[in-house]
Amino acid sequence: MGSKGKGGRMRFSPRAGSNASSMMKQVQQLQAQMAQAQEELAQETVTASVGGGVVTVVMNGQQEVRSVVIAPEAVNPEDVDILQDLIMAAMNEALKKSRELAEKKMAPLSAALSIPGWM
Numbered sequence: 001m002g003s004k005g006k007g008g009r010m011r012f013s014p015r016a017g018s019n020a021s022s023m024m025k026q027v028q029q030l031q032a033q034m035a036q037a038q039e040e041l042a043q044e045t046v047t048a049s050v051g052g053g054v055v056t057v058v059m060n061g062q063q064e065v066r067s068v069v070i071a072p073e074a075v076n077p078e079d080v081d082i083l084q085d086l087i088m089a090a091m092n093e094a095l096k097k098s099r100e101l102a103e104k105k106m107a108p109l110s111a112a113l114s115i116p117g118w119m
Contacts, residue, residue, distance in 0.1 A: 030109060033109055034106070034109050037105050037106055037109060038062070040061070040105065041060065041061030041062050041101065041102055041105055042060055042061065042062050042064075043060070043061075044060060044061045044101060044105075045058050045059065045060050045061070045066060046058070046059055046060075046061070046094055046097035046098050046100075046101055047094070047097075048090050048091075048093035048094035048096075048097055049090065050086050050089045050090045050093060051074065051086045051089075051090075053071065054070070054071045054073065054074040054086060055068070055069070055070055055071070055074060055083070055086040055087055055089075055090045056068070056069040056090060057069075057087075057090040057091050057093070057094040058094070059091075059094040059095065059097070059098045060098065061098055061101045061102050061105065062098075062102075063095055063098050063099070063102075065091070065094070068087065068090070068091075070083070070087075074086065
């Protein structure tokens with residue numbers, strides 16, 4: 001009834017091919033931007049200090065610890081447990097800040113993934 005093709009195949013117009021080509025270019029550009037953002041995250045750092053600055057951790061945007069600084073007054077053989085707690089707290093705070101940095105850096109690229117008609 002009104003259909004002359006075999007098996008209901010879809011036919012693509014040249015315009016549809018053009019849209020697919022354009023979309024592929026956008027995806028390639030997005031991939032390049034994401035790779036660039038990842039490289040930038042590896043170079044950017046966040047710093048977290050706890051215990052009034054007694055323990056400081058520096059971490060990059062890829063959640064790699066770059067340095068741990070412990071103030072001399074924090075080193076007391078009788079208070080190792082406190083020092084361990086401070087280091088853990090500083091590491092967790094630096095990790096939180098690093099994730100926030102990564103989310104901020106990647107947000108524009110994530111928004112680009114929600115291209116209408118793409119998924």
